[in-house]
Amino acid sequence: MTAPTKIEAEQLLIDLLQIDTTNPPGNEKAAIDRIAAEFQKRGIEPTIVGEIEERPNLVAKWEADPSNRTGCPLILSSHVDVVPADETRWEHPPFSGHNDGTYIWGRGAIDMKGFAAMGIVALNTLRSEGISINRDVIFAAVSDEEAGTRYGSRWMVDERPDLLGNDPEYVINEVGGFTVHKKGKRFYPVQVAEKGVAWLRLTVTGKPGHSSLPAQDSSVAKLSRAIDRIASTRLPWHPSEEAANFLAAFAEEEGAVAKKLGPLLLKPGIGPKMIDAAISDPARRASVEAILRNTANPTRLTGGKTINSVPAEVSVDIDGRLAPGQTTQDLIRELSELVSPVLGDGFSFEILHESPPVSFSSDTPLFRSIEQAMNDFDPDGRVVPSLVPGFTDSCNYARLGATCYGFYPLPLAEDLDFASMFHGDNERIPVEGFHQGIEILTNLLRKFLTT
Numbered sequence: 473m474t475a476p477t478k479i480e481a482e483q484l485l486i487d488l489l490q491i492d493t494t495n496p497p498g499n500e501k502a503a504i505d506r507i508a509a510e511f512q513k514r515g516i517e518p519t520i521v522g523e524i525e526e527r528p529n530l531v532a533k534w535e536a537d538p539s540n541r542t543g544c545p546l547i548l549s550s551h552v553d554v555v556p557a558d559e560t561r562w563e564h565p566p567f568s569g570h571n572d573g574t575y576i577w578g579r580g581a582i583d584m585k586g587f588a589a590m591g592i593v594a595l596n597t598l599r600s601e602g603i604s605i606n607r608d609v610i611f612a613a614v615s616d617e618e619a620g621t622r623y624g625s626r627w628m629v630d631e632r633p634d635l636l637g638n639d640p641e642y643v644i645n646e647v648g649g650f651t652v653h654k655k656g657k658r659f660y661p662v663q664v665a666e667k668g669v670a671w672l673r674l675t676v677t678g679k680p681g682h683s684s685l686p687a688q689d690s691s692v693a694k695l696s697r698a699i700d701r702i703a704s705t706r707l708p709w710h711p712s713e714e715a716a717n718f719l720a721a722f723a724e725e726e727g728a729v730a731k732k733l734g735p736l737l738l739k740p741g742i743g744p745k746m747i748d749a750a751i752s753d754p755a756r757r758a759s760v761e762a763i764l765r766n767t768a769n770p771t772r773l774t775g776g777k778t779i780n781s782v783p784a785e786v787s788v789d790i791d792g793r794l795a796p797g798q799t800t801q802d803l804i805r806e807l808s809e810l811v812s813p814v815l816g817d818g819f820s821f822e823i824l825h826e827s828p829p830v831s832f833s834s835d836t837p838l839f840r841s842i843e844q845a846m847n848d849f850d851p852d853g854r855v856v857p858s859l860v861p862g863f864t865d866s867c868n869y870a871r872l873g874a875t876c877y878g879f880y881p882l883p884l885a886e887d888l889d890f891a892s893m894f895h896g897d898n899e900r901i902p903v904e905g906f907h908q909g910i911e912i913l914t915n916l917l918r919k920f921l922t923t
């Protein structure tokens with residue numbers, strides 16, 4: 473068996489990008505089949521399972537020789553579904569897989585078909601070298617991450633933990649490994665924690681009636697006041713150790729003022745008052761704030777059947793995210809305090825979906841190997857354990873007791889607005905970074921799996 477070439481690696485990614493796996497509805501089957509073919513071609517027969525035929529999941533296992541096996545499995549996981557893309561806003565169509573030599577374009581290039589391709593190429597490269605590995609490696613490609621993991625990793629963990637090695641020790645997944653440029657320095661965040669999810673429905677009741685009469689206290693009017701409060705109020709700070717470490721790592725390199733301000737920003741009594749002045753860039757402020765507190769974003773409204781009657785009941789769905797250590801009930805308490813002055817008792821919260829925050833120790837051999845692999849590539853770069861406001865499949869793998877890291881190595885040039893490409897327009901991956909990422913991942917795994 474020979475190692476995959478650079479052209480084959482690019483073609484694999486392009487093929488995956490050309491398959492439209494927009495979720496909803498997902499329809500990830502064609503992408504899963506494409507990945508299956510890549511493993512079959514090189515002598516591994518993957519297993520494909522799922523609750524819905526059109527939305528399967530794949531695992532491909534590279535087994536260690538039992539006499540050489542010293543650890544529990546390592547999983548490389550990628551989701552193959554993507555968020556919708558508005559074609560009219562893209563320079564190249566979102567499912568074109570257009571390769572202009574500098575970038576490969578397509579919805580999913582970053583989030584996260586690029587990592588699926590990297591993982592497959594890295595594993596097949598190492599297998600072609602004939603190395604003897606010290607633990608099983610399981611490549612997992614899952615569906616349905618973007619809509620909440622129901623048919624993907626959540627289903628796998630609930631129904632088929634056997635395919636995930638039952639007791640995996642580590643998972644490598646998104647989000648991390650890309651370059652963050654700051655004042656001429658390079659950082660590589662590696663995700664060790666992610667916020668929890670609390671998707672809530674707030675229902676408000678009021679007096680129904682004919683809408684030809686004034687109704688200032690209708691359910692609709694009350695709900696709008698409640699939404700205004702939710703959207704415009706900063707919820708209390710819950711600074712976690714994970715958040716503190718993450719912010720401190722950047723502050724340390726940013727000079728004396730940042731170093732001094734950093735600890736103050738974390739204080740629940742001071743931080744919320746000083747953050748506007750301390751961080752002038754709104755996007756940066758939002759990302760710092762998000763890791764310090766629970767957030768609640770009203771996203772979907774329901775209610776009212778006809779234009780000429782006041783409904784007795786209307787509701788808003790709220791995408792709530794929980795800081796480390798927080799629970800859904802904590803968030804409901806915070807929101808209830810916020811809305812009760814405008815709603816009285818005429819409201820209720822329903823939990824639509826919840827998943828607790830997760831965090832993992834960075835004091836592990838794998839984390840040190842990641843640091844080493846990154847530093848071998850960029851001796852001046854700094855690896856920083858990070859807390860991410862979104863959720864990933866790691867929230868499910870955590871239930872298997874695995875230590876999950878977000879490490880999708882991707883060296884980036886300074887002028888690329890990387891953050892805007894997550895779920896944004898013109899998502900694309902730098903070709904050079906893609907190949908460098910494959911090399912970093914391959915080197916990491918080669919070392920970690922043989923020592």
Ligand SMILES: [Zn+2]
Nearest residue numbers: 583584617646
């Ligand atoms: Zn993703």
